[in-house]
Amino acid sequence: MVKKLTRNASRVLYGLILLLASVGLSGCQSASQPTLYQQIGGEAGLESLVDLFIDQIGRDKVILPYFAKANVSHFRQGFITHLCDTLDGPCDYQGDSMVQIHTGMQITEADFNRVVELLINAMTEAGIAHTTQNQILARLAPLRGEVIKI
């Protein structure tokens, strides 16, 4: 019995280790794969995604107030360049850092996630595949620490 339990337990552990290894390895992209920037349709795709995202923000009572003093066209251009850079497009974002932009805004965890949901809505409206959406979010998620509660 004990042997069987141990065997089963080790099987589960082995499976989890394999899973973790594949999770780690999937970070290495082969050169032939299109970049996320290309997958969302390059410059035109990116611009339409950001426009849909701005529409989502404009319709959200909770998030819109954060943009009360923002210049929309400045935000639009900055976000396009930043996303283009983050998604391996041919851009080099030289604008204000995430910390500079969000300092003083005191964005809560909940409101950060709400913005993530608005971006997901925009990506879905733009017809971006579920798996591509997840990979885009994986690129943006590490920035959270430079955005919230500052």
Add this chain to the structure above:
Amino acid sequence: MKRANLCRFVLACCALGISTPGIAGSGKLLATPGVSQVEGSAGGGIVPWAQLAGYASEEQWSLGGFCSRASVDDYRLDVCGIQANLFDRVELSYAEQSFAVPALNTDIEQSVSGVKVRLYGDIVYSTWPQLSLGMQHKSLKDDAVAALLGAEDDSGTDIYLAASKLHLGALGGFNTFWNITARHTEANQLGLLGYGGQQGSERIYLEASTAIFLSQNLALGYEYREKPDNLGLGEQQWQDVFVAWFINKQINITAAWLDLGSIAGQSDQTGWYVSVTGYF
């Protein structure tokens, strides 16, 4: 509270939750709290996870309720429970289980009070897995069957440490989840057959879950729970394969295929599991 009353209360809460969304916190991303496990904690179906029940983020609270049914060859387990999430730091839960044993023409009833504290992290955003420490105090209403089988106690307390992580876009672009839980327990079949026994030995048991999100709303997963064999009746590990459907942040439904091994001498107990959780 009688189990039937608790069940009615939970269903009423679910209905209220669906009809009046937005009273409580909804600051977490869809599906990230998981579902409800059979002892009342947030988790999968059989394993408690590091996430706390409900969608409350650190500045919010939430309340939830669930009912589940597991039906295998010779037994049936019905559970209903309620859960509170305080500021994504503490989860409080209470569940009532009713375990039907048709062969003995009896129902074994047990209540479970749980508390879980999030020690570190967030399953989506932190570098390391989210980590929580939990406790489940379980108490049988009537220990006649447990005593007959040689159990030492009619109540017991499990303590567990759980680590969970969601990897965004990890496997072929699909979000991938895993959880590992280490539990110290003396419970025989969740405690429904009492606590401890002649073959009992104090140790920590391993539980694990993994899931892949086929869409934002739909997860497909597998769970494993190692268990003691204190009574010498050949108690075995539990396993299940599950599908969880997160309709929205108010309600989710889980269906699973169970392999519960041998229960009180009846071998190969397999069957089905259905669970509904509502938050408001």
